[in-house]
Amino acid sequence: MQVIKVCFFVLSSFLFVAQARSGLRDQFLQLDGEAREHFIYQAVSEGQAFPSWNEFVPVTVSAKAHTLTFYVSPDYLQLGDEQEFFWAPLQYFSVKKLMASLGVLIPTAKMVNLIYRQAELKIWSKTMSDGPEMSTSPIFLEHTDLLLAQLKERGLPYPCHCLSAGHKKDYVLTKRLLERPNREAIYGWFRKDGSVIQPLSLVHNDRWVDYSQGFRAVSRKVLLDGVERPLEEILRHPTLSLLVSDEGPIDVRKIFSNWPSFSPGLELH
Template identity: 35%
Template sequence: MSNSISRRPAHLLAAALFAMSAVAAQAGAMCDNALTRAIPARAAGAPGGSAVVEKVRTLGGSARDAVIAGEVLSGNVPGFLRRLTPVVLSGRAADGAAVEITLCVTPGYLAVGSDRDFVRVPLGLPAAAEIADRFDFLLPTTRMVDAIHRQATVVLAPSPMAPTSEMTSTAYFAQHSATIDRALPGKRSLSLLTAGQKKDLVLSMRLRQAPGRVAIYGWHRTNGRPIQPLSTVHGARYADYSHGVRLVSRTAYIDGQPRALEDVMQDKRLAHLVSSEGPISNARGLLASLYR
């Protein structure tokens, strides 16, 4: 498979933007800045992504995660990740009623730094879970990951790198982040929902069945088929360049009305719309258990 990343042609990108319906615009209004209020403001003197990468260049595993998580939790996150985008799941509730669930998700994967100087950062599950929880987010389910890919405005083809012992190195993930940057259709696209560039860390019932593991899924090809089926083969602290952390707000909207996403995920009437595994009880408690 080629190591290059392809992107949706410019004329299709323009068409996707033009095709935004009134419903989509209304959904976008739901995902306002209030949903990111738990993310601290970025300090004026915060280091850029390239400086953080140099700081952790020789580190790996938990030691690297601790440094990166410290930066992220202090608010050293680019502004475009604070502008959430809507993903709408429509279907029938268990009682047959039509229902529309709007999720508010980060347009891309977690990164450290500023809008001008940022690097996408893979993290082990404990660090990713703590960031999500403290910022008032959850990790996505596999069904959410599929919906994000289907509705993405910018669709990138996966760009695998050589599967060597360096897969978990800082150099590898920094290189992969730069490759993604080169594939994007300009800086404006950073705030557009983008998918296909990473595998996702996901919330899954398997995490209760296999404690001490990380659940990963996705890296969809442009035909919509994921390279990575749901897997818990790796230990919880494992992270390589192909992993990404997509955040989903804990506030969802059911037919326009706000509701806690963890309640939706355990609601027998609605859970199948957001989880292919059926109800996931106490999703926030599950998330917290992954780092506490």
């Protein structure tokens, strides 16, 4: 499988690395709310996401006489390393900041479906009880343990260093965010039979997070018929957008204020 290594960072904090090696999970367990958000954001900003998270893998779609390959992180955001790691849900408010600082996007609902269909490892969704606890760090970690137990029962090695999908709801791009800019759009979470638990929804504001949500990064560069193009240009194109969107064109620049643009711009035909 072709892998693109995305170099987000040049330097890592020695102090943070030392802390991560001596109980990252225990530190995370003690945090909630804004303290947890800051912890995750700092960890990712200092290069402490799971090592393979920035090794983007290809997903390819062919339609309308075109072939498009886009590149995604192989799993939802995790913190830690091979010895100690966990999935780390965070608020969409924080995701937007990470998207801007890392120079990445999130998928559309159609892209989520494409990712799931092409995933080498399909992890079945695992629901937990509703209530205030669903947004707490102990439940986040328990959900990690339940998913890993499932994989062990199925005899599937993990980490697999492969495209994995199904086990979290994605934050997604949708033109509906133009009308509700302070909301989050979520979609996905696949059952064993491949059906989706969570239809596209903007029910929550961008400060809501629970154990079921995940951040999968998408590279802003794609290959269209073998030629490198910006994903933003594909998304807002009247016909090419149909390769990655069931809603038609989506203008990322209008959804996100102060969004860094590719230069020079590329005109698509």
